[in-house]
Every structure is written in C-alpha cells, then in structure tokens.
Amino acid sequence: MSAPIPKLAGVCGWPIHHSLSPMLHSFWLRKMKLPGAYVHFAVRPDKAHDAFQSLKKTSIVGVNVTIPLKHLAHEAADRLSPDARKLGVVNCLYKSKGELVGHNTDLEGFAAPLLQHFGARQVMNVPAMILGNGGASQAVIGALISLNCPEIRLCGRNNDKSEAICADINIPSLYPVRWEERHIYLPSTGLIINASAGGMAGNSELEIDLARAHPESFIYDLVYIPEKTGLLKQAEQYGLSHIGGLEMLIGQARPSFKLFFGKTPPLDLDPAPILRKTLAGDAG
Numbered sequence: 585m586s587a588p589i590p591k592l593a594g595v596c597g598w599p600i601h602h603s604l605s606p607m608l609h610s611f612w613l614r615k616m617k618l619p620g621a622y623v624h625f626a627v628r629p630d631k632a633h634d635a636f637q638s639l640k641k642t643s644i645v646g647v648n649v650t651i652p653l654k655h656l657a658h659e660a661a662d663r664l665s666p667d668a669r670k671l672g673v674v675n676c677l678y679k680s681k682g683e684l685v686g687h688n689t690d691l692e693g694f695a696a697p698l699l700q701h702f703g704a705r706q707v708m709n710v711p712a713m714i715l716g717n718g719g720a721s722q723a724v725i726g727a728l729i730s731l732n733c734p735e736i737r738l739c740g741r742n743n744d745k746s747e748a749i750c751a752d753i754n755i756p757s758l759y760p761v762r763w764e765e766r767h768i769y770l771p772s773t774g775l776i777i778n779a780s781a782g783g784m785a786g787n788s789e790l791e792i793d794l795a796r797a798h799p800e801s802f803i804y805d806l807v808y809i810p811e812k813t814g815l816l817k818q819a820e821q822y823g824l825s826h827i828g829g830l831e832m833l834i835g836q837a838r839p840s841f842k843l844f845f846g847k848t849p850p851l852d853l854d855p856a857p858i859l860r861k862t863l864a865g866d867a868g
Contacts, residue, residue: 588619589619590619590620590621591618591619591620591621591645591844591845592620592621592622592623592643592644592645593609593620593621593622593644593645593646593647593648593844593845594606594622594623594624594625594644594647594648595622595623595624595625595647595648595649595650596625596626596627596632596635596636596647596648596649596650596653596657597626597627597649597650597651597652597653598626598627598628598629598652598653599626600624600625600626600627600650601624601626602785602786602809603624603650604808604809604833604859604862604863605622605648605650605833605837606622606623606624607855607858607859607862608833608834608837608855608859609622609837609841609844610622611853611855611858612841612845612849612853612855613845615849615853616847616849616853618845618846618847620844620845622844625647627653629652629653629656632653632656632657632660633656633659633660636656636657636660636661636677636684637660637684639677639679639684640679640682640683640684645678645679645844645845646676646677646678646679646840646843646844647676647677647678648675648676648837648840649674649675649676649677650675651718651719651720651781652718654673654674654675654718654719654720655672655673655719657673657674657675657677657686658672658673658674658686660677660684660686661674661677661684661685661686662683662684662685663680663683663684663685663686664685664686664687665685665686665687665688667687667688667689667691667692667726668686668687668688670726671688671690671691671722671723671725671726672722672752673688673690673719673722673723674686674687674688675687675688675689675690675719675723675836675840676688676689676839676840676843678843678844687843688723689836689837689838689839689840690720690723690724690832690836691723691726691727691730692835692836692839693723693832693833693834693835693836693837693838693839694723694724694727694806694832694835694836695727695730695731695835696831696835697804697827697831697832697835698727698731698804698827699731700831701802701825701827702775702802702804702825704731706774706775706802707728707731707732707733707775708731708732708733708734709734709774710733710734710773710774710775711733711734711735711736711737711769711772711773711774711775712728712733712735712736712737712773712774712775712776712777713736713737713738713739713761713766713769713770713773713775713776713777714728714736714737714738714739714777714779715739715740715766715776715777715778715779715780715782715790715792716739716740716778716779716780716781716782717738717739717740717742717745717746717749717779717780718740718779718780718781720779720780720806721738721740721749721779721780722749723779724777724779724806725738725749725753725758729753729755729757729758733757733775734757735757736757736758736759737759737760737761737769737773738750738758738759738760738761739760739761739762739763739766739769740763740780741763741780742763743760743762743763746760746761746762747760766792767792767793767796770792770793770794770796770797770798770801771796771797771798772798773797773798773801774798774800774801774802775801775802775804776792776794776797776801776802776803776804777804777805777806778790778792778803778804778805778806778807778813778815779806781807782807782815783805783807783813783814783815784807784809784813785809785810789813789814789815790813790814790815792815792818793818794815794818794819794821794822794824795818795822797822797824799822799823799824801824801825802824802825802826803815803816803818803819803824803825803826803827804826804827805826805827805828805829806829806832807828807829808828808829808830808832808833808863809863810863811828811830811860811863811864812828813828816828830856830859830860830863831856833859834854834855834856834859
C-alpha cells in the first residue's frame with residue numbers, strides 16, 4: 585500500500601512573518617500524524633490576484649488569507665461558498681475540480697468563542713458595536729446577524745466606508761456610527777468588538793476609552809499579537825469580561841484544516857498552550 589502524498593498549504597498576507605497559523609496547523613499535522621506542511625507565503629497586494637490564480641497550476645492544496653488580501657482573494661476566486669458570497673470577503677482559498685474556491689471561516693471562528701464565553705441569549709439582548717470596517721468586520725457583522733443581535737453599530741475611522749457597508753447590507757438592525765462619536769455610544773453598548781488592526785504589534789493602540797463603557801459590557805478583541813492588547817488591559821482595569829483573538833484564530837483554523845488536509849482536528853488537540861508560550865516569548 586503506497587504512502588499518502590504529503591499536502592502543502594499555507595497562509596498569505598503582507599506582511600505575514602508574524603502569523604502563528606503555520607505553528608497552529610503544524611501542531612495538528614504532527615499530532616494527527618498526517619503527511620503535509622503549512623507555511624508562510626508573502627504576497628504583495630498588487631500581485632495578489634495573479635498569485636492566487638496561479639495556485640491552480642501548483643501542488644498547493646489551498647491557503648488562508650489575512651490582512652490586507654481578503655477582498656483581493658474574493659475577487660480572484662472562480663467560485664464562492666455561500667458564506668464568502670454573503671460576507672463579500674474570503675479568508676480561505678482551496679482547489680476543487682480545477683477551480684479556485686473562495687470560502688470564509690471567520691464567521692464560524694468568531695462565533696464559537698463568543699457563544700462559549702458570552703452566550704447566545706446575551707447576544708440576542710444587547711446592542712453591539714464593531715470597531716473597524718475592514719474584512720474582519722464583515723465576518724463579525726454576518727455572525728451577529730445570524731445570532732439575532734438586535735442592534736449592530738459599525739464604527740471605523742473611515743466614516744464613508746462604514747456608511748457604504750451598512751447601506752449595502754441594508755437591514756434595520758445595522759447602522760453606522762461616526763468615529764468621532766464612538767464614545768457617546770459606549771455606555772449603551774453590551775458587546776464591544778475590535779475588528780481593526782488597532783493594538784496589533786507594530787500598530788498604534790486602539791483609541792477607545794473603556795472607562796465610559798457599561799460595567800456589564802463584554803469586550804472581544806480579535807487581535808492576538810500581543811495576546812494581551814491595550815484594549816484587554818483596559819478591560820481588566822475596569823473589571824469588564826473579555827476574550828482575545830487567539831480563540832478566534834484557532835476556531836477559524838479548524839474548518840480550513842479540514843479543507844486542506846481532509847480531517848477536522850479533534851477538540852482535545854488544543855494548540856493554545858504552545859501559541860501562548862510563543863506569544864509570551866515574543867513579549868519578553
């Protein structure tokens with residue numbers, strides 16, 4: 585009986601060296617004894633469309649896609665999954681029957697930790713505010729809509745972009761909040777989500793003052809490098825419940841791994857400890 589052919593996948597971004605995805609997927613490959621590899625691919629935005637299309641001519645089975653290439657991956661796909669079509673952004677490209685399929689696992693990855701730590705009932709009973717209006721925010725919007733969040737406030741530095749996204753989705757529960765008015769809405773917001781790059785290593789801190797937040801607000805920062813962002817430090821200071829982006833990173837990776845390597849990692853294979861150890865080393 586011949587040995588299975590190793591499969592190659594990876595993560596694309598610009599820059600991309602900071603991504604923990606190769607460590608995460610390599611952990612599962614090793615523990616599950618699957619032949620294959622998962623590596624970084626640095627892809628310039630101006631070359632991204634051709635690079636993604638060229639995947640069909642390579643032995644690479646698929647790639648995850650991160651900042652700032654998610655919209656470009658959406659444009660490069662030959663076919664879109666329902667989630668990718670709904671969200672308008674792609675974080676996963678894989679090959680199927682000679683086509684490049686665009687998918688989005690961010691919706692699933694975002695929702696699972698939120699339901700575990702905050703709960704479906706709470707999501708359905710409080711207004712949410714999303715800080716940031718890039719590709720990640722659209723996955724968050726999609727998840728909150730599917731979870732029946734009653735009021736979703738979208739707030740990013742580019743006010744015109746927030747207005748355009750809300751107008752395009754066009755549902756009564758979603759509306760834009762001007763960046764300069766963000767603090768006015770904090771006292772009445774039960775769920776605050778950072779879907780921007782604010783607070784990420786190498787970027788400036790997110791300009792938000794949680795002293796104005798409702799004392800029962802839940803804070804969800806999608807940034808995972810560093811693990812404890814300035815926003816999460818504020819949440820701790822004011823006694824607010826919170827989670828960081830590491831759980832979403834792991835959550836969105838599971839369905840991607842299944843698409844690339846054919847098996848879903850068991851829940852008891854938790855890569856969080858080794859990822860936290862790496863993050864702690866970077867911080868030191």
